[in-house]
Each structure stands twice: as C-alpha cells, then as structure tokens.
Amino acid sequence: MPKALGYISLVLTCFVLLYVVLSIHLAENRIQGVAVKSGLYWKETLKHTNGQGGIIKAFITSKRPSLSARATRFDIAENRFVEHEDNTKPMSILYKTNFTKLPLWDFEDVYLRDHEARKLTCSKSLGNTEDLRFKEAFLHDIQLWLYRGQLNMTEWNRLAHFNNPFGFMEYRYDEIKPAVDLIPKPKSSILLPVPESAKDGCIRCAVVGSxxxxxxxxxxxxxxxxxxVFRMNGALTKGYEEDVGNKTSVFVHTAYSLYTTLLSFRQFGYxxxxxxxxxxxVMIPEGLRDFQWLKGLLQGKEATGNFKGVRPLSFFNGHFNESRFYVLHPDFLRYIRNREYCSFAVEKSNGTGLVQVYPTESPVTKDAAIANVTKNPVHLGMQSTLVPVMDKLNxxxxxxxxxxxxxxxDPQFKQSVCTTSLRNSTDPLFNKTFIPNIQLFLQSDxxxxxxxxRLYHFNNPFGYMGVNYTDIKAAVDTIPKLHSNQILQVPTEEDGGCIRCAVVGTSGILNGSRLGTEIDSNHYVFRMNAAIVEGHEEDVGKRTSVYVHTAHSLISSLMLHKKRGFQQIPTDKDIxxxxxxxGPRDYNFLESLMKNRSIPSGAYFKHTPRNYYSGHFNESSYYVLHPDFLRYVRNRFLKSxxxxxKHWWLVRPTNGAFTLLLAMHTCDIVRVYGFSTADHSKYPNYYYDTTHTKLVFFGNHDYRLEMETWSKLHKDKHIWLYLRTSDSGNVTFLETQENGGV
Incomplete structure (x- = not known):
C-alpha cells in the first residue's frame, strides 16, 4: 500500500469522529475505532446566559423539547427573545454573519428522542458503562434519523436557530421542506439487527478511517x-484488503464527499x-446542496444548485434502495458537537441567550475601513510589514x-493600429470606463x-483578503515573467492591423444555429469551461485559440461532461x-502545475495538474489573470x-464575463456567440443539451446584469452579440461603424 495513499483521505476525515459516535449508538458491545484519533468526548459544563445578563453554569440535561423552547425566537429588530406566537409560518431568517461566535440558546442542548430506540440486551454494551461522565453525555435514545413528517413549522422554527449541518439557519423553509418530505420513514429506527450468531445479544462493529x-x-x-463495518468518504479497499479488509456494512457520506472522492481517488482504483x-x-445533510442532491436522488432526477446536471442516482450503480437509505437528523449532529467535541464559554452576553454582535470594527489598522466607510487604510508606498489580518465576514x-x-x-502596452478597433471608440462613456492598458496578467515580480x-483589502478573486501570504507568494513566484502581455498577434495576412476574435459561450441559443464556419473564420476563438465541440462543430465550430478556466471549472467540467464527449480540454496547436x-485552491493548483508535481494538500490533494493539459502545457503559453483586472471587470462593468x-463576498462575474472582457482587451473586433440573452427561456441551458433545459441562475453570479451589459455593449456597437431572431437560427448582422464598433 503506497504510503501516500494512507493519507489521501485525511482532508475529508473531519467527520470521522461523527461516524464513530454514530456507530456507538448502533452497536451494543465495543467499537473498534481503526485509524481514528479521538479527543475528549465530554465537557462537564456549558456557560450561557440566564436571560438576566448573568452567566450561569448549566449541566447538560436530557429533556425533550418543550413547547416554549420550540416557540422561542430571537427578534433582531427588537434585539431580544420573543415568543413566536404564530407557528403557522417560518420565523424571520437568522444569518450566521450576525454572530461573532457560536450563539447559545436556552434550548441548545435539547434534542428529539426516539421512542423506538434499541433496548440494550448486551451485558457488555458500552451503553451499560459505569463511567458517570460518559453516562451523562451519552443519550442512547437520541433521534438518529430525519424523515418525512418530522419537519412541521414548529420544528422548523426550533431548528432555524442553528447553523448547518446542526439546523437550518439562513435557509428558507421552502428550500428544505420539499426534500425532507421525500425521505421515507424507516421501517425501524434500528439500523443494525443483532446477528443470529450473537448468542450474547451483542453487536460488534469496526469503524475504518483512512x-x-x-x-x-x-x-x-x-x-x-x-x-x-463502517466506512466513509473515499472507502478504497481494492488492492488494500490485507490492511483494511473489504467488507462494508454502512457507508456514510455527504453529497460532496461522495461526488469528489470518486473524482479524486479514481486514479487509485476507486x-x-x-x-x-x-x-x-447514511447521508450527512451538510448544507443546502445536500438537500438539493437528496431531492434529485429520491425523485430519480438531476439535482439542482451546486450539482446541477448531475443525477445522484447514477452514483449508486443500481444499488440504491430507499429502505436502506438513511439521513442523519440535525439534532444528532448538534448533539455530537455539543457533547463530544466542544467546550462553550461565553464570557459576554447581551442578556438574550445568544451572542449577537454586528460588525463594528474590522481587525485592521485604525485607519482601515470599518464596515463600509471609505477610508485610506495605509500608505501604499514601499512596505516591509504585512497588514493585520482581515476577515470578509467582518x-x-x-x-x-x-x-x-x-x-x-501595463508598462509594455502598445496602442492598436486598427482604425476600427473598439479601443478607438468615440463613445465618451465607454472611454471613461474602459482602460486599454490595464495589467491583464500576473507574473512573478x-x-x-x-x-x-494593497491587494489584501479585496476579497478573492479580486485580491487576497483573509488568505495566507506565504501560500500565495510561493505560487506567484512560479509564474514566469512574460515577454509581452499581448498574447495574440496580428495575423500576417491582415492588412488593416486588426485582430478579429470570437468569444464562444455554452448557451443553448447556439443549438441549431449552424454558425460553426463563421465562428472558425475569426482570427482567434476564445472558449471557457466545458468547451464541447465534438459533435457540435456545425453550430459552434471546432477551433480554440484561448481557453479560459479556473481549477474548479477545468476539473469539474471534465467529470460532469465526460459522457457528452468532453474527454479533454482543447489542445489546438499554439493554444x-x-x-x-x-481563490487559494487555484494558487495551490498553479504552484504544482508550474513545478510539475502532484498537489501536496488542499482541495485537489494528489491531483497532478499537468495531466489535465494532455501533454500540451507550455509555460510560455500559460497566463494567469491579475486580481486588478478581475476587480476592474467587476467595478466598472458588472457591479451588482x-x-x-451580507453575502457580498460570494458574488463575482462569471468565467464567461471575464473571458469576454479579456477578449475586448486583446482583440480589436469582438463577436460574441453563445451568451445568454433576454429571451434565454426559448433555448436549452447548454447548446449540447439534447432536450430543453431551463437556465439556472446561481446565486454567486448576477446573470441579469451580465445580459444587460452585453446588450448595451452590442447596442453601442462596441461588440457584436449573436441574437437569434427565429428558431431557424437566422441573425441580423450589424455592420462596422466609424466609431470602431462591430
């Protein structure tokens, strides 16, 4: 067994102790925790407010939720607890960012209990221990499973006080309820029966980590x-049976761990x-994406949201059976955190039963911005000391x-000689917005x-707020210095000195357009993400001159669209x-790419980046966009x-938007194909969809603003945008104007 493989899943084993605790509640004798390092399982006391502003000591109890506890909510506007008189509708949404630390509620340590919990028949059961601290911590009848019928409005309002996966804080009732209503009630809450061979009535289990x-x-x-035998995450046994066995009775996972381990560990035979x-x-409902996955799984359909286009059922290869599928209850997950892991000490309280502090001062220098006040944080001359840490959540x-x-x-910028270049526009508003000599690419110096x-004041990808200097610097230092920032040269046959480019998105508007020949007739063709051309050449062409991607879009596109023929990213000559x-995972990817090694840690642990370029990687043809350029695109063109x-830090332009603006800064005449337009509902989501699929708007992108921006640039004749005028694919072309538009 290769030594590296023994550690390959460690990035995913933050839930290992959860699996141990789950198995403890299912077994009657001993749990053999293999390759698991456990810590303290109990803390004697919790500190929380007594509602009068004082700190009291409360030993953990095992009461069932009372009606008053379930009906209590925190009113942000009034800054106090109030009784939730109307349990026929959801309480006001609480947001995690409103709290500077874990909020503690009067009913924090109150959990649903299982009336059908197993009666202990094993004299040696851990449930019969004489350890008083363990007995106080351990609830043998804790409700393990979530299923339909449990989530009424009263329960929702109780669980909405806890962050995921311990409850439903920040989520909407109508996002979670439909998925929960699909979960069948187990015929028995007892997951594992006593084997017939167990004369002593004991169940013996092994929990195997990685x-x-x-x-x-x-x-x-x-x-x-x-x-x-319990296993989790990348439960790789093939070829390692001598060390880890090959039997699996219970497989525990989140949607993310199931999905990503199949991608990450495929090279090892998983x-x-x-x-x-x-x-x-057994599924851990880690967050909203898990409930979206769950809904697709139980309906036998594609998932929505983060896993859009993925059919969860396909990951079970015909072995899925509702009667053998379980979803852990948020109460069980919170019980593990509260009683097994953490010691809570709230030294200050606002007298309401929770810690509730809005941002008042950011952890930067006294001259830095507080909340959203515009101030100059530091002198931007030569400095030798790093600015204090900032957190976007502040x-x-x-x-x-x-x-x-x-x-x-860009000190090397050269003005275009093309008289019809968009950079020679006479539009004063465009000229005020557009910076032709913006630094496009990042390099080692x-x-x-x-x-x-300077850049630390901006969140990723627009800067480095909250990330580690050493990690980013190590990656940036590997980027070779460019001979020229002009990545595209004027073709020798072009008399007017103009560079004509096509930017090709993946919108369904191209389905049946028969524009492939026209697209390929441009000097250069830009593509991004899942740039599938095989089988669609008539509509989208086959050439790719510039391929734009993030580490995530590259890796996930190859996995998600493999069946559609996307076997490798474009590898055209001179691409x-x-x-x-x-973000940090891209710099991690970048450093290993440049050093020609596998990634030593992080999101893509053990991936070898150069493998994704199929032998076509060349340092001299590889570019990294500068955070200043990305922020300029957001600030001047797409400020949503x-x-x-409060979720501002999640919002950024799409990869397609960055690609289009890159083309506008490297080409003179830009034609845009396959970008969503106002009539997007008439077309499938992607041009390679075989049936009509609805366009999904992800929350971290402002699609409507992007569509409006492309439309304005088109109307003002700075770009040409493909607008389909009929189902036959006919288009109306705008002739080149004197102001440099197309």
Whole structure:
C-alpha cells in the first residue's frame, strides 16, 4: 500500500469522529475505532446566559423539547427573545454573519428522542458503562434519523436557530421542506439487527478511517471479522484488503464527499462507492446542496444548485434502495458537537441567550475601513510589514477603499493600429470606463509586501483578503515573467492591423444555429469551461485559440461532461491557456502545475495538474489573470446590487464575463456567440443539451446584469452579440461603424 495513499483521505476525515459516535449508538458491545484519533468526548459544563445578563453554569440535561423552547425566537429588530406566537409560518431568517461566535440558546442542548430506540440486551454494551461522565453525555435514545413528517413549522422554527449541518439557519423553509418530505420513514429506527450468531445479544462493529496508520498493518481480517463495518468518504479497499479488509456494512457520506472522492481517488482504483449486499447508506445533510442532491436522488432526477446536471442516482450503480437509505437528523449532529467535541464559554452576553454582535470594527489598522466607510487604510508606498489580518465576514457589504478603483497598468502596452478597433471608440462613456492598458496578467515580480498589502483589502478573486501570504507568494513566484502581455498577434495576412476574435459561450441559443464556419473564420476563438465541440462543430465550430478556466471549472467540467464527449480540454496547436485565480485552491493548483508535481494538500490533494493539459502545457503559453483586472471587470462593468448584501463576498462575474472582457482587451473586433440573452427561456441551458433545459441562475453570479451589459455593449456597437431572431437560427448582422464598433 503506497504510503501516500494512507493519507489521501485525511482532508475529508473531519467527520470521522461523527461516524464513530454514530456507530456507538448502533452497536451494543465495543467499537473498534481503526485509524481514528479521538479527543475528549465530554465537557462537564456549558456557560450561557440566564436571560438576566448573568452567566450561569448549566449541566447538560436530557429533556425533550418543550413547547416554549420550540416557540422561542430571537427578534433582531427588537434585539431580544420573543415568543413566536404564530407557528403557522417560518420565523424571520437568522444569518450566521450576525454572530461573532457560536450563539447559545436556552434550548441548545435539547434534542428529539426516539421512542423506538434499541433496548440494550448486551451485558457488555458500552451503553451499560459505569463511567458517570460518559453516562451523562451519552443519550442512547437520541433521534438518529430525519424523515418525512418530522419537519412541521414548529420544528422548523426550533431548528432555524442553528447553523448547518446542526439546523437550518439562513435557509428558507421552502428550500428544505420539499426534500425532507421525500425521505421515507424507516421501517425501524434500528439500523443494525443483532446477528443470529450473537448468542450474547451483542453487536460488534469496526469503524475504518483512512489514516496512514493502517499502512502495512495487516488488520484486514480482523476488521472484516466484526459483525458490521463502517466506512466513509473515499472507502478504497481494492488492492488494500490485507490492511483494511473489504467488507462494508454502512457507508456514510455527504453529497460532496461522495461526488469528489470518486473524482479524486479514481486514479487509485476507486471507481464506485461500496456496494456490498445489504449495505446501508447514511447521508450527512451538510448544507443546502445536500438537500438539493437528496431531492434529485429520491425523485430519480438531476439535482439542482451546486450539482446541477448531475443525477445522484447514477452514483449508486443500481444499488440504491430507499429502505436502506438513511439521513442523519440535525439534532444528532448538534448533539455530537455539543457533547463530544466542544467546550462553550461565553464570557459576554447581551442578556438574550445568544451572542449577537454586528460588525463594528474590522481587525485592521485604525485607519482601515470599518464596515463600509471609505477610508485610506495605509500608505501604499514601499512596505516591509504585512497588514493585520482581515476577515470578509467582518463587513456587512462590499467595503469601499479610496484606492478601490486604482489598478496596475501595463508598462509594455502598445496602442492598436486598427482604425476600427473598439479601443478607438468615440463613445465618451465607454472611454471613461474602459482602460486599454490595464495589467491583464500576473507574473512573478508583481507580488512584494507593498502590493500584497494593497491587494489584501479585496476579497478573492479580486485580491487576497483573509488568505495566507506565504501560500500565495510561493505560487506567484512560479509564474514566469512574460515577454509581452499581448498574447495574440496580428495575423500576417491582415492588412488593416486588426485582430478579429470570437468569444464562444455554452448557451443553448447556439443549438441549431449552424454558425460553426463563421465562428472558425475569426482570427482567434476564445472558449471557457466545458468547451464541447465534438459533435457540435456545425453550430459552434471546432477551433480554440484561448481557453479560459479556473481549477474548479477545468476539473469539474471534465467529470460532469465526460459522457457528452468532453474527454479533454482543447489542445489546438499554439493554444493559450488562461487561468482565473479564483481563490487559494487555484494558487495551490498553479504552484504544482508550474513545478510539475502532484498537489501536496488542499482541495485537489494528489491531483497532478499537468495531466489535465494532455501533454500540451507550455509555460510560455500559460497566463494567469491579475486580481486588478478581475476587480476592474467587476467595478466598472458588472457591479451588482448583490454586493450590498451580507453575502457580498460570494458574488463575482462569471468565467464567461471575464473571458469576454479579456477578449475586448486583446482583440480589436469582438463577436460574441453563445451568451445568454433576454429571451434565454426559448433555448436549452447548454447548446449540447439534447432536450430543453431551463437556465439556472446561481446565486454567486448576477446573470441579469451580465445580459444587460452585453446588450448595451452590442447596442453601442462596441461588440457584436449573436441574437437569434427565429428558431431557424437566422441573425441580423450589424455592420462596422466609424466609431470602431462591430
């Protein structure tokens, strides 16, 4: 067993202790925790307010939820607890960012209990322990499973006080309720029956993690000798049976862990989740995406949201059975956190039973922005000391700095000689907005401490707020210095010195358009994300000159669209690859790409980035967009109103938007195909969809603003945008104007 493989799932084992606790509640004798390092399982006291502003000590109790506890809510406007008189509608939504630390409620340690809990028949059961601290912490009849009929409005209003996965804070009732209503009630809450061979009435279980301690342990036979074996995440056994066994009775997962481990560990032979006869699948509902996945799974349809286009049922390879599928209850998850992991100490309280503090001062220098006040944070000259740490959650909307609209400029910029270039426009508003010599690409000599301190004031991908200097600097230092920022040269056959480009998106508007020949007739063709051309050449062409991507879009597109023929990213001769550094995982990807190694840690642990370029990677043809350019695109072209909300830091332009603006800064004449338009409902989501699919608007992008922006640029003749005028695919062309439009 390769040593590295023993550690390959460690990034996913934050839930290992959860699986141990789950198995403890299902077994009657001993749990053999294999490759699991446990910590303290109990803390004697919780501190919380007594409602009068004082701190009281409360030993954990085991009461059932009372009606008053369920009906209590916190009114933000009144800044106090109130009785929720109307339990026929959801309470006002609470947001995590309203709290500076874990809020503690009077009913924090109150849980649903299971009337059908197993009666202990094993004299050696851990439930019969004499350890008083364990007995106080352990609830043998805690409600393990979530299923239809449990989530009425009263229960919703109780659970809406707790963040995911411990409750439904921030979520809407109508987002969660439809999924829960699909979960069948288990015929029995007892997951594992006592084996007939167990004369003493005991159930013996093994919980198997993925720690490297199992490497060459030869524990496989011992593990498989248990009545039941629990595994989780990337439960890789093939080829490692001697060390870890090959039996799986219970497989525990989140939607994300199931999906990503199949992608990440495929190279090690993990091509399907465990499928033993009679296996039980247990899902941890980690967040909204899990309920979206769950709904698709139980309806036998594609999921929505983060897993849009994915059919969850296909991941079970015909072994899914509702009667053997279980979903953990948020109360059980919160019980594990409260009683097994954490010690809560709230030293200050507002007298309401929770800690509720809105941002009042950001953790930066005294001259820095507080909330959203515009101030100059620091002198931006040469500096040798890093600015203090900032956290995007300390701002209730996008912070504005005096230097917010100042950008690095390209010292090598050369003005286009093309008389009809969009950069020679006579439109005063466009000229005021457009910076032709903006620095497009990041390179190794760009990131000193002074530049870090400037960019640290902006959230990713527009800067480096909240991330580690050493990690980012190590990656940036690997980017070779460019000979020229002009990645596209004027073709030798072009007499007018103009560069004509096509930017091709994936919108269904191209389905049946027969524009492939026209697209390929441009000097250069830009594509992004799942740039599927095979089988669609007549509509979208086949050439790709510039391929734009993030690490995530590259990896996920290859997995999600493999069946559609997207076997590899474009590899045309002389192709240019452009990376959007979306966040820390992209810099991690970038550093390993440049060093020609597998990724040593993080989101894409053990992936080898160069493998995704199919032998066509070349440092001289690889570019990384500068955070200043990304922020310029947002600030000057796509400044969404969503940036004034508490979730401002999630909002950014799409990869397609960045690609289009990149083309406008590297080409003279830009034609845009396959971007969504106002009549998007008439077309499928993607041009490669075989049936009509609805366009899904993800919350982190302002699609309507983007459509309006492209339409305005088209009307003002700065770009040409494909607008389909009939189902036959006919279009109306706008002739080149004297002002440089197309």
């Amino acid at each position: 720690g490297g301690i199992l490497n060459n342990s030869k524990m496989g036979k011992e593990i498989d000798s248990h009545d039941y 091509d399907s989740i465990p499928q033993d006869e009679g296996i039980k699948y 701002f209730t909307s996008l912070p504005q700095w005096e230097f917010d609209d100042l950008y690095r400029l 760009h990131l000193n401490v002074s530049e870090w301190n 240019k690859y452009v990376l959007i550094p979306e 109103k969503q940036l004034q909300t």
